[in-house]
Amino acid sequence: MAVTDGVVVWIGQDSVGRALHPGAEVIELDGAFVAPAFVDAHVHATSAGLLLTGLDLTRTSSVESVLDRIRAAPGPLVWGHGWDETRWPENRPPTRAEIDEAAQGKTVYLSRIDVHSALVSSNLITDEARDADGYSADGPLSRAAHHHVRGTAKAAITPEQRKAAQLAFLRHAASMGIASVHECAGPDISGEDDLRDLLQLGEGPEVVAYWGAHDLPGVPVRGLAGDHFVDGAIGSRTAALVEPYADADTSGALYLDGPQIADHLVRCTGLGVQAGFxxxxxxxxxAVVEGFEIAEKILGAPALASARHRLEHVEMVSADQAAKLAAWGVIASVQPLFDAEWGGPTGMYVQRLGSERGVGLNPFSRLAAAGVMLAFGSDTPVTAIDPWAAVKAAVHHRTEGHGISPRAAFTAHTRGGWRAAGVDDGLTGTLQPGAPATYAVWETGDLVVAASDSRVQRWSTDPRSGVPGLPDLTGPAPVCVRTVLNGRTIYERK
Known part of the structure; x- marks a missing residue:
């Protein structure tokens, strides 16, 4: 492959390439393979960076293990993330009294794995949070109460700590073969200063900014989309359900209704920006489907579909709803590792929803069959940045029939991410003459792949022949040795 000024200009036999480009710098790959770089279509950079630089609770095994981590953490602010009580023998989170005892005066903010509720120390709770919806006298805070305490905790993070976290995240993403990330910011998530600082860093993967609110911020954004919340999350029991949760007397929280959703769609279409929820x-x-139906009557189907609005997560969707979303040109930004972490007959989804509903989430095949464009992401720090694991999870879904082919999964994590951000030139996200030279170089043991039709093939390094399968990830996953964005190396393994 030959690259000039950040663009692929030639692909073919090695000897021919050397003859056509006699003065070129030559990079020998020694058996490594090249593929289009990944795009992560849903990230939270600062929070993910704080997980790298702060208190990682994703693998804690009990209430006491969390309390031990609090005791050992330096103060004055202990920012942590990733606890999941459904994996613990106690099947409960620590109480506020237990957190206060372990903190010994330190301020503690610990977000749940889904970031829709948090454990906090008493000294973080303001009168405003105490009076808000979602307040608990002794348990995790959710809904508006969580937003209040999260804002207070964020204010205690210094600009230097924030920059260090953002840089740590971007460097880690690049080391995983990712060339672009979609930052899903918002007033209750990170704030305008946080987003502005991230965009000004100018290194690592390309950052596509989204703002999850009804009004434009003072920072350039691709759309008023991302985490513009219609509801919450299954794990925190705040996702809005038609029938109550199986393990609690609640049906979750609905933050936006159909008319409000329609108003946002109409407004964004008029502004020429993506809307999303x-x-x-x-x-x-x-509620989302109702909102699109109202918006279609106002705008007409062509105008609504051409705006390519997007939805994040889309975990519970019927075949009829999927067909409607496809007709409206909706892009589904989904996270395959959600199923890997919480799907299956004994996972968190079944605990929260019961066996019948709990195995029906994240139906990627249903969306793809209806014609909905898929873009894969991690929602990091909710799940790890691990694109090969995400591809594998989408193919080997824990509910039979919900997975998609290796080719579709790889495309959703590469070209799908660019298309979700409005780049649909037929070249970006591929490797062919005229395409941006945005790719990753991978080392792996044996390049045998498991194709969707059960035949054993070798990985095709010729992008014109498509992607027949994916590297066999039952063993060690491919290791990224170089990530390139528009011809510029943003990561190289030492």
């Missing part, structure tokens, strides 16, 4: 529960999806 976070939606997980089936009642949340019903």
């Amino acid at each position: 976070h939606v997980i529960g089936d009642a949340g999806m019903a």
